[in-house]
Amino acid sequence: MNSFKILGMSGDKETTPIYIKAYLDLFGYISQKRIEKKDTDFKEIHAHLIAVLTTGVLMWTYALIAVFTISNPLAGYVGIVASSIHLLSPLLFRHTKNTFFICSLMLGVGVIHQSTFSFYSGGFNSMIIIWFSVIPLLAGLIAGKRAALVWGAIVFIVASVFLFLELTGFDYPYLISSKGEILARSVIVFGYILLSTVLIFGFLHMSHQYQESIKSERDRVINLVRVLSHDLSNPLLIIENYIKRILRKSESEDILRYAQKVNHSVEAMKDIAGSVRNMQALSEGKYKLNIKPTSLNECISYIKFLLEDSLDEKEVVISYDYHKNRDTYIYVDPVVFKNQVLANILSNAIKFSERGG
Known part of the structure; x- marks a missing residue:
């Protein structure tokens, strides 16, 4: 599958900057099996990979700071191991579709790294602990609402432990140098400048793609309306003219009855096409529904005539008291009500009725 299409990008690799080519190749390698099996939303993989590449810079920077400026080597060891797992986490998409698990692994090692660094650089007073605030944001962007809530709760608990130890007088080791x-x-x-830039850019890109998809869908609907309202008009007109000839010249009652039914069906198709066109205009604020008093008896008669063959085939009878409802009028758009509401209700009733019901 074309990587440009997957990412919602236009163009080809010949005119693409080298860093985009590299990203596309990496993304394709990581997501190949998931896309082939169609069992994972590629946007989740995309979000995870972008998050790793962005926060990975910060993870490794803090790992190196820990190695060279914190006197206890444990902080450096934890930083290097955590940063390595963090960096390699996207490769798990080649083996599993569980985005929540992969995301949690990536965030989990990040929290361990941040906690260790904070512990050896002042505990709750360490400014590094502020990075906990990014964890739920990344979780939500990658794996959805559940991940955001889970990781929000986790980092809240971890931060609370740091605060509790601070309030109870625990003496955090301050082993980082002034330069560190x-x-x-x-x-x-x-780091916050980098993250905010990436997030804003990503949001604007997604917003642009969303607007493009809306425009594409709108154009598709407009084309469909055009087909219904214009391209079908000529064939319907030809059918209608032939039916009128049959009605004028034929003397057979059966032929006249069938021709009348076909004529009603043609009229219904024309009404439906016009209704679709009007509904499109309504969505654009260029049309108002033609609400007026409409005879319920007339609507029922119209639909029963159109569905007569279906009723006969299922041996179903519609019981309706025309005399009782002779003065019943309802305020509706008659075309929409008859062809879209009433026809749908009665056709489904016939479909799901037992034979002879």
């Missing part, structure tokens, strides 16, 4: 503290704070500033 400056570097860690600078990563917060530039």
Whole structure:
């Protein structure tokens, strides 16, 4: 499958910047099996990969800061291992479709890395702990509402533990050098700039694609309306003219009855085509429904005549008291009510009725 089509992009690889080509190749390798099996929304894979590439820069930066500026080597070891798992997590899409699991693995090692770094750089007073706020956001973007709630709860609990220890007088080890503290704070500033830029760009791109899809769907509907209202008019007109000739010249009662039924069907098709055209105009604010008093008896007679063959085939009888309802009028658009509402109700009633019912 074309990677450009998957990502909602236009163009070809010959005119694409090299970094986009590299991303497309990576995305194709990671998502190939999922797309072939059609068991995962490729947008989730796309979101996960973008999140890993973006936050991976921050993860590895903090890992290196921990290695060179925190005196306890555990912080550096945890940072390197966590960053490696974080970076390799997208490869799991080649083996499983469970986006929630893959996303949770990526976020989990991130929380462990952040917690370890924070523990050795002042605990709850460490500015690094602010990165917990990003976790639910990433979870929601990648794996949906459930992931956002779950990871929001997890980081809330972890942050609460840090706060509890701080309030109870726990003495957090402050093992980061002054230069490391400056570097860690600078990563917060530039990291948030990077994340906000990527998120805004992604949002605007998705918004553009959504608008394009709406426009495409609208054009499709307009073309359908054009076909119904214009392209069908000539064939219907020809049928109608031949039916009128038959009605004028034929003396056979059976032929006249069938011709009358066909004529009613042609009229119904013309009404439906006009109704579709009007409904499209209504959605654009260019038309108002033709609401007027309509005889219920007339509507029932019209539909019974059109559905006569179906009624005979199923040996079904519609019981209706014309005399009782002779003065019953309803305020509706008669074309819409007869052809879209009443016809649908009665045709389904016939379809699901037992023979002879």
